[in-house]
Amino acid sequence: MKAFVAAIESALPDALLDNEQLSSEYEGWSPDKIYEKTGIRTRRIAAPDQCASDLAVCAAQALMRRAPLDPSSVDFLLYCTQTPDYILPTTACVLQHRLGLPTSCGALDFNLGCSGYVYGLGLAKALIDSGQARTVLLITADTYSKLVNPADKSVRTLFGDAAAATLVVASERETLIGPFVYGTDGAGAENLMVPAGGMRQPAVAHAELIADDSGNARTVNDLFMNGAEVFNFTLRMVPKAVEQLLAKANVEREAVDLFVFHQANRFMLDHLRRKLRIPESKFVIAMEDVGNTVSCSIPLALQHALERGQLASGALVMIVGFGVGYSWGATLMRWA
């Protein structure tokens, strides 16, 4: 049995955070400047009582309606999030019940950010190819907005909340996903981090708000991003991962019909595209209305490309995820 992606659906929260709103809060930052630096016009922000898992339920239900997918056929649920409902139990167990999946279904969370979708596809394929599952529901969902301090424009201008549900199923056909290239460099852990709230440093009540040299302020409970180091990491690792994958698959770069990278920000994507000499027509940028949606950015970009006719049946697609960890992964998909 070989795995393939049968359908993707997504869900976004209702509330909008646009550049006009941000501009009114950050002195010297016009809406145009924010757009120019990020390529983002609006981000979607979860309501105070809305968890990533609530968005996950909406995305999965949309998949069940439209794919269509009979919940009783799902034999494995993979849930990628960094904003779980609880320390324990695993959110995937709660989702199994909420989605009406059978109790014979395996379910687990995995904690990855921008590389999570590639890892999720790798896990789903491994489960299917090894005969452990036939129908895998892969859900990515995050609400980074809940980790962002409003006084930190370095991350508030970038991140948006979202969920995406991907149906990965067994087929008798040829291999449609793979090979995979993975990578990890925990030396970069501190450069994209929420320092407090885990066991190493429990969340701090009344934490001090500390401003950095660039005028952004946050507490130890908030998301911190060292933009320069993260950018340096992507310049070092993404081109290498692309070359490694092409070599492993024995595929020429020109044979790839579409490149879908993690939608970090437009500046970074434009730079990587030029560096890798990928023509604009083969490169997806789909973050203008949603921002950087972490592990949802690749499935949202795939959906975007499908809706615009940029992705057709039979196309060879390279997807590359990279970020928090540091963690990265890349794979090829033959679109069914």
Add this chain to the structure above:
Amino acid sequence: MTREAFLRELEGQMEIPPGSLSESRALADVAEWDSLAAVLFIALADEKAGVTVSGKQIASTKTFDELLSLLGDRLSAS
């Protein structure tokens, strides 16, 4: 590319008037020099000089002269 030409490119990226930056100026004296400008510098260093600069290296510099020196002999004096 010369060090002067690189500074002009950086000014363009930072959207500040040409001539705003000079080798002798301290980074701390340029109000627009912030974490975003550092990212722009890294991109420009990669594109124009083929050098991958880290945030730590940038943090160790105090003047634009020291900053340009991170690119070694990839930039010419004139």
